[in-house]
Amino acid sequence: MRRTFPAVLLTVTLALTAGCGDSGGDADKANAATGPITVWLSNNKEELAWGKAMVEAWNAQHADQKITAQEIPAGETSEEVIGAAITAGNAPCLIFNTAPAAVPQFQKQGGLVALDSFDGAAQYIADRTGDTASQYKSPDGKFYQLPWKSNPVMIFYNKQIFAKAGLDAEKPALSTYDELLAAARKIKSSRAAAAAIYPAPTSEFFQSWFDFYPLFAAATDGKQLVQDGKAQFNSPEGRQVAELWKTLYDEGLAPKEQYNGDAFGDGRSAMAIVGPWAIAVYGSKVKWGAVPVPTPTGRPAGQVKTFSDAKNVAMYSACQNRATAWAVLKFATSKEQDGELLNKTGQMPLRKDLAAAYPDYFSKNPAYQQFADQAGRTVEVPNVPSSVAIWQAFRDAYSESVIFGKKPVPDAFAAAAAKVDQLAAES
């Protein structure tokens, strides 16, 4: 009895767990249903302000389909919280902070609703975002995310530090790798700042989006890390970007140790690779300028591509009133609401001809103009299954060879490319 009871308990609970919750749901009924919905918003202060105003505007006109909005619950990353919510079946209808890199995993979990199931959805997305929208299609050809906003990353530089180092603070020469290295060496040798540039040298899978990937996108004129199921980074351009960063680390121009805080904001670093969100954050604290990321040949600024750092909106399968959710999605990404988002956050709605759509805003806020131009030339993370595992494999190889110099870059990249190809093929 004493021996068999736990075994029986275990067997029964395992059987219940394995069997529960895998029955099909009535998706068509949910797609047509209207009623109250819940949405999650990023905990970014400016985005929250926009989200609350958007919800108020909707609720004022839809008493029977009210939105309840809340911040994404606290967690190590939003993606982990969302993944857990999908598994638990308590994800909200919409999340206005869905990372494109996480979409393949959420899709595999059965946690997302294909937006194509709503009449005119694909056309709406294409009309709003233009050609860039195709980067957000899943391999099955459907949209499981609505491209919402981007933060095209550029090189921010501290004008005071540049001036102190004897560099041109208004029009610094940073368009080629040689120019970037020369500026970095001058900053270091003049002791104008502790570091020339300080990307996080840590091992998290997403850190490569803010050191290697923007320069890789620029050098290759828009290649993604993985295309057609094959790793692209083990190419002459990819290795050249890696060697540039390796030089920065080897010469101590970029520190190998993580900084606890914001090195650029604290004046410890002369440069940073960030998006337009930083304008509001740094404000008058830092006298900054921004230039496109460098390319090997010094491509003209108007042709340089970069990483988008986009966040999108996705509809989650736990949603019961999906017709309302789709209507809210269109409302929240309307021209009016996109304008409000731009106004309140400085982040770029993923809308074609952005600068032309909001001429008043950009004439009043010229600092944002170059980001609006850059927003039209962005590269997204590849929308492939095992996306996070692929990025982690790349980051491990990058850390090993570029940051800590334990292996030659060609060897590490070749091994990582083989692993990434295998991951892409398995999925």
Added chain:
Amino acid sequence: MSTAHAGAAATTGPGARTGGTSPTVGGPLRASRSRVAAALGRHPVGMVLAAPYAVYVAVVFAYPFGFAVWMSFHDYFFAAPGAVVERPFVGLANYRAMLADEGVRRAFGNILVFLVINVPLTVALALLLAAALNGVVHARAFLRVAFYVPYVTASVAVVGVWLFLFSSNGMVNTMLGPLAPEPSWLVNEALAMPVIALFVVWKQLGFFILLYLAALQNVPKELYESAAVDGASRWHQFWSVTVPAVRPATALVVILATITGANLFTEPYLLTGGGGPSGASASPVLVMYQRGIQQGQPDVAAAIGVLLVIGVLLISAVNRRLIERD
């Protein structure tokens, strides 16, 4: 012993009398009672009192562990309720995938390094400090609290202090001056794991000192007096009386330090930026987190967990045999 006999008599007595007067009704009733009695054992009240913890262990430990074992043999991923997914049996495929992964193998190697440094140091320091504290007359409470505070303080908070101490421009390197290691402690492949091991020793020490202090209360004073009469020095008294007398506590400390050490996560995650430099301080649990939660491969993560449990059981069993043998 006497209670057990009384209990047995109380259980069998009335049944025997009933059986004598009414065999047709009393037989099944007696059989039923004896089955209940057999199930509840000799101490039914004890069973009732132990039941909540047994349920807790079953729900919080046994079930998840059993489920993890099941996951490790299936192609498993977390899915939404209502999603139609297949989770076929895959045999040892997850174990093969895990063992073929250089990062996983390295994490197991790292944790061995950690345990080799952490466990002996924990035992030695905890015992020495407990023996010293046991003899302290003044400020005993203050010293006990001082040792215990790091244990009850959140790792996240004390990691910040250690970052301040051991970063490139931190206090330790400032004091060392030209003797400071290059690369610095937390980005040095050879030093990152030892620093983490030291951190965990320091943080956990208060708890293990308390265990030893409790054990030291049971060491008869007469043993020390006899040793002193025989001319034993303080060191000889410690080595020949204290160390053997607290051997059961040492076995407990070794096993607990091994188990908590094998579950290392927070320190490499925060102190060395996710197991850096370049995986030199990654632990199996950190890799489980990456694979299971971040990368959506809970089946492979479960296989790592099962292997870790087996490893910890083996190490603990060997330690126990070595420490407790006469």
